[in-house]
Amino acid sequence: MEKQTSSITIIGMGFCGMMTAVHLIRNAKEPFTLNIINKGYPDCKGPAYSTDNPHLVLNVPSAKMSCIASQPDHFLNWVMEKDNYKALGKELLAITFMPRKLYGEYLADVWKETMDSQERIVDVNMINDSATGVQKISDGYEVSLVNSDSIVTDVIVLATGNESPGEPEILNKEFFNCKEYFPNPWSNEAVRNSDPDSNILIIGNGLTMVDTVIGLVDNGFHGKIFSISPNGFAMLQHRHGGVVYKNLVDELKEPYDLKKIFELFKKHVRLVRQLGISAEPVVDSIRGKSQSIWMNLPLEDKQKFMKYLRHLWGVARHRVPGHVYDRILGLKLDGKLSIIKGRLRDIKKTSEGIKVDYRNRKTLTDESIVVSRVINCTGPFTDISRSKNPLIASMAANGLIKPDPMKLGIDADVSFRVIGIDNQPSEEIYTLGGNLKGLLWESTAVPELRVQAENLANALLEKIGEPEPVE
Ligand SMILES: Cc1cc2nc3c(=O)[nH]c(=O)nc-3n(C[C@H](O)[C@H](O)[C@H](O)COP(=O)(O)OP(=O)(O)OC[C@H]3O[C@@H](n4cnc5c(N)ncnc54)[C@H](O)[C@@H]3O)c2cc1C
Structure with missing residues (x-):
């Protein structure tokens, strides 16, 4: 049988x-x-x-977070059953980040x-x-x-x-065995029990960095946080909620070619900017097509995308809610958070603390900072x-x-x-x-x-x- x-x-x-x-x-x-x-x-x-x-x-509005695609209001209806949210009404909850x-x-x-x-x-x-x-x-x-x-x-x-993220390129690989190195940014330990008045280095500058900064501050850290990444891009916030832009997708035709898509993208960003609208709705308009674009791109184009555009796209695509953006901006203005555009060279334990050497890609100088812990937020x-x-x-x-x-x-x-x-x-x-x-x-x-x-x-x-x- x-x-x-x-x-x-x-x-x-x-x-x-x-x-x-x-x-x-x-x-x-x-x-x-x-x-x-x-x-x-x-x-x-x-x-x-x-x-x-x-x-x-959440970094996606509640209206899009139902766990069942065929029941788009499933999450919202569940939230509406909670006494502390009911009074706010479904329409408002739909556009918020719970x-x-x-x-x-x-x-x-x-x-x-x-x-x-x-x-x-x-x-x-x-x-x-x-x-x-x-x-x-x-x-x-x-x-x-x-x-x-x-x-x-x-x-x-x-x-x-x-x-968890992979180990960053540094000379002294021994450092990864130190207790001051936190390889998993999603563990509670990464943001708890820090020396509250010291410096901390976060490697990476994306959404995980944002979470980690908030986690550290909420757990009583009030020293200075440095974040280092090769591009040092400024993060973007969700704006223009609800604006739907279709013109780019209407023009997007197979066979896909990265250069043509990029040109088309730039053209449409220029167009919406005339109206005072940022690139956000243009970026979001591609979302529904991104899987089919990717699957139909030649391997060479995928490699180019990963090399030249991945980080830029990541910033445009993975944005933070306005109030989170404001909190991070506040920390920057208070001098509590510093974003370094730089490349790590080495990390060593010294008698003063953890010494981090890096090349500052803005000033083109070699610089060092001393921190009490290093948290790896470079992405999976x-x-x-x-x-x-x-x-x-x-x-x-x-x-x-x-x-x-x-x-x-x-x-x-x-x-x-x-x-x-x-x-x-x-x-x-x-x-x-x-x-x-x-x-x-x-x-x-x-x-x-x-x-x-x-x-x-x-x-x-x-x-x-x-x-x-x-x-
Ligand atoms: C911090 C963070 C915030 C996010 N926020 C959002 C958001 O707001 N909105 C959104 O849409 N998406 C968000 N995402 C994306 C998120 O990845 C997905 O929404 C989703 O949670 C991924 O689920 P998953 O089941 O694929 O993986 P995971 O949630 O990672 O689950 C995998 C599970 O498998 C277990 N596991 C792995 N290997 C083994 C093994 N060998 N044996 C036994 N168990 C194992 C892991 O421990 C884990 O419990 C976020 C992701 C992160 C990391």
Whole structure:
């Protein structure tokens, strides 16, 4: 008799793992076993929504944060049930940026409701442990765990999220072993128990830097914070809320070519600027098309984008809410936050503290500062062949997965099937979320992740009870 798909194992239960599970459970027509393995961050929340700090807010307006694409008001309706928000009204809430802590509570509620449902026919097995490897065996796959017996499963979903940042290029690699170095900016330890009157260096100048600055200050730090990045771009705030600009997309035609898109973009930014409007609506207008543009760009153009435009695009695309912008600006004006356009040279522990040497790219001089801690906010590390996640590293080593050509994540096809070293899409191992950045580029935020989770769950449900393909 042919073996049938009867068990699915999701590794990682942040937004992606959880929402895949929610759709699997809610839409199942036949019983099966669903294993969910998660360790590192609390179930449902991941690094994004597990913070306790109410001042760390979503960077996407509430109206776009429903966890279910077909029910756009799902999050807003949930918020409206809260006494302290009800009086504000749905229209106002829709354009605001709610605390990420609250969003984490929302996700936990959706999960609880799913698990408590009387109609649930899926047997859910929650495993609070780290998966360390996957092996192909005769009747499926064996997933090894740190503290528990390994489990055998038919299908695997890698929903492992973003990795911590990679180590920056400095001469003295020993520094990365010091307790003053914080490699994971999303850990609470990175912003707590600092020497309140000292200096702190943040490597990186994006949204994680903003969160880290707020986290440090809210935890009583009142010394000076330096942020260093090669471009030293000034961050942008969300403005012109609701302005919809369509003209660029109307002109955008395949085949895509990076140079032409860039020229078109500049032309439309010039046009809206005549009306006193910034580039924001032009940037946002491309959002709905960015996945198809990326997928259809030649490899050479993708490489050029990564080399010359990625950081500029990142600043334009990942903006902060106005009140957060004002708070950061206030710290800059008070001299409490200094943004350095520079390149790190070295970091050493000395008798005075941590000495940081860098090349100031504005003044073209070599400079140094002394700080008490260094927090790495350079963004997720993406080359899976050098992953620090033992599961991903071992799967890359045994060839079940491989990096995509841009080394931005896991190689996969549009059906989320991973592509191993045999260059064939797997019928049993799938991935979604940040792991698909190489395939989709824009695979980061809830508006796209909720669609991925639902599509993947529906595709997997079609496999339940069906004979597995004969090899
Ligand atoms: C600080 C921050 C703020 C953000 N804010 C927003 C926002 O406002 N709006 C928005 O739309 N998006 C935001 N994002 C984007 C965010 O990445 C997505 O919204 C979403 O939370 C990603 O979910 P995920 O499931 O892919 O990954 P994650 O949330 O990272 O979840 C992955 C889970 O898998 C676990 N895991 C990994 N490997 C293993 C293993 N081997 N064994 C067991 N468990 C494992 C991890 O510990 C984690 O719990 C933010 C991201 C960050 C980091």
